[in-house]
Amino acid sequence: MSKIELIASSLELPNGAVIPNRLVKVAMEEGIGHGGGLPGRRHCELYRRWGEGGWGMLISGNVQVDPRHLATPHDRTIPSTSQHTISAYSALRFATLSSLPPDTKAPLLIMQISHAGLQSSSTIGASRLPWVPAIGPSSMRPNTGNSWAGKVVGRTLWPTKSRQIVDFAEWEGIVQKFVDAAVVAEKAGWEGVQVHSAHGYLLAEYLSPLTNPNPLPLPGVHWKIPVRLHLLFLILRGVHAATRREFIKAIKINCSDFVQGGLDEAQSAEIIKEIVSWRMVDVLEVSGGNYSNPGIVAFTDSQRPTSSRQALFSHFTSALLPSLPSPPEGPAIILTGSIHSRELIHSSLETRTCDLVGIGRPSCIYPALPRDVILNIDVPDEEAVFGGYHIRGGDWVKQALGGEKSSGKKASKGIPLVGAGVSTFWHEWQMCRLGRGVEPDINMSWLGAALWEGVVFAVIGAVLGVFRRK
Numbered sequence: 020m021s022k023i024e025l026i027a028s029s030l031e032l033p034n035g036a037v038i039p040n041r042l043v044k045v046a047m048e049e050g051i052g053h054g055g056g057l058p059g060r061r062h063c064e065l066y067r068r069w070g071e072g073g074w075g076m077l078i079s080g081n082v083q084v085d086p087r088h089l090a091t092p093h094d095r096t097i098p099s100t101s102q103h104t105i106s107a108y109s110a111l112r113f114a115t116l117s118s119l120p121p122d123t124k125a126p127l128l129i130m131q132i133s134h135a136g137l138q139s140s141s142t143i144g145a146s147r148l149p150w151v152p153a154i155g156p157s158s159m160r161p162n163t164g165n166s167w168a169g170k171v172v173g174r175t176l177w178p179t180k181s182r183q184i185v186d187f188a189e190w191e192g193i194v195q196k197f198v199d200a201a202v203v204a205e206k207a208g209w210e211g212v213q214v215h216s217a218h219g220y221l222l223a224e225y226l227s228p229l230t231n232p233n234p235l236p237l238p239g240v241h242w243k244i245p246v247r248l249h250l251l252f253l254i255l256r257g258v259h260a261a262t263r264r265e266f267i268k269a270i271k272i273n274c275s276d277f278v279q280g281g282l283d284e285a286q287s288a289e290i291i292k293e294i295v296s297w298r299m300v301d302v303l304e305v306s307g308g309n310y311s312n313p314g315i316v317a318f319t320d321s322q323r324p325t326s327s328r329q330a331l332f333s334h335f336t337s338a339l340l341p342s343l344p345s346p347p348e349g350p351a352i353i354l355t356g357s358i359h360s361r362e363l364i365h366s367s368l369e370t371r372t373c374d375l376v377g378i379g380r381p382s383c384i385y386p387a388l389p390r391d392v393i394l395n396i397d398v399p400d401e402e403a404v405f406g407g408y409h410i411r412g413g414d415w416v417k418q419a420l421g422g423e424k425s426s427g428k429k430a431s432k433g434i435p436l437v438g439a440g441v442s443t444f445w446h447e448w449q450m451c452r453l454g455r456g457v458e459p460d461i462n463m464s465w466l467g468a469a470l471w472e473g474v475v476f477a478v479i480g481a482v483l484g485v486f487r488r489k
């Protein structure tokens with residue numbers, strides 16, 4: 020089988036759904052629109068571009084199940100289970116499939132459902148009054164570093180520590196919100212949901228010994244289920260009961276928090292084996308990091324992997340996969356993180372480091388990456404490389420804002436959140452361009468984009484949005 024044939028091969032999931040090829044556009048907060056809410060015209064245009072790009076699966080940016088707890092001011096939310104909400108997400112699905120080229124199989128559209136937990140900032144998200152705390156399994160503030168600048172950033176983003184949830188009913192309310200979100204996604208015609216249990220958000224906080232040192236056993240869960248997994252179990256069981264079997268249930272989980280005292284790889288491997296044994300998950304994506312160490316998106320040129328063994332979390336998945344049933348008996352495993360060449364995608368699949376490959380940042384610049392490059396027989400392997408580009412002015416901004424440099428200085432020397440933020444914003448601004456119907460620009464300077472995309476077009480978009488709603 021040739022490299023392209025393997026990458027283009029379909030895969031059956033445990034619930035019987037078939038993913039047309041092995042390429043997944045992973046979840047990325049789109050950065051479009053302000054104040055949270057439902058998807059609009061610019062989201063539709065962005066998803067239309069991905070829809071025609073030949074991806075096997077498209078996972079949306081995080082959609083917050085509770086509009087009061089945003090991860091960013093741009094987050095999409097599930098404000099209610101009303102027909103209005105369903106119609107907005109159904110319009111997004113319709114747009115995604117609206118310009119599917121002939122002979123191209125439709126990508127499976129998955130909604131990432133999320134709760135930002137104690138990482139929800141009241142000042143940046145502006146979804147609560149500044150003194151209203153975030154919520155989580157413990158009372159704390161994300162660690163933004165020990166330098167004075169890091170502390171100022173921490174106090175500005177989180178003026179108060181999170182409020183610890185101690186009431187069972189409040190946890191049950193959160194479970195219900197995830198279930199409601201899945202039902203909205205199903206009614207809107209989406210093929211499934213991905214429950215976001217990574218990156219230090221609420222469900223990851225429940226799993227982590229650092230943020231949940233004394234986990235509460237939740238009512239209605241069998242005693243054999245480890246207590247730390249109760250919240251996730253209730254959510255998956257609820258989603259299972261409320262949706263059809265064909266509706267894909269996916270989760271995204273950290274292989275490690277990469278912070279001292281947080282979830283480590285041995286604990287995560289045990290957690291994943293336990294989750295797989297429940298037989299409620301069709302797709303499992305492995306990720307890592309949280310706001311205290313967001314290594315996943317701060318990955319830099321100098322660290323760019325050249326073989327599947329070096330891809331960010333490949334050592335973890337290659338050790339874990341032999342102990343898990345392969346699809347369709349077990350869930351398909353997505354490996355994400357700097358897998359940015361055909362060669363690397365192929366070797367990751369061939370060595371069964373994963374079943375599906377997740378691609379994030381390059382999809383903001385090349386929305387039709389599968390069709391135009393990865394699966395295009397006219398593009399030779401040595402040219403099918405699409406990562407490692409340099410963000411013009413990015414290093415300077417990182418240093419100026421107190422982040423770490425790309426060229427190898429230890430993340431701990433700066434504010435890691437800033438380093439990851441610089442790359443994240445720049446890619447969001449590329450998505451904003453796509454949403455406006457403008458081509459992405461790989462040479463776009465960070466500061467220029469901050470002015471035009473982050474301020475000028477954002478304000479115009481917000482004003483037009485107000486008029487359209489009237």
Ligand SMILES: Cc1cc2nc3c(=O)[nH]c(=O)nc-3n(C[C@H](O)[C@H](O)[C@H](O)COP(=O)(O)O)c2cc1C
Pocket residue numbers: 045046047048049079080081131215217218271306315316318355356357358377378379380381442443444446447
């Ligand atoms: C702009 C941007 C937004 C992101 N938003 C999310 C998100 O909403 N949910 C999530 O699970 N991961 C998010 N991520 C992480 C990506 O899913 C992915 O793990 C990361 O970009 C690494 O993959 P890559 O090396 O192919 O870019 C985001 C990354 C970027 C760059």
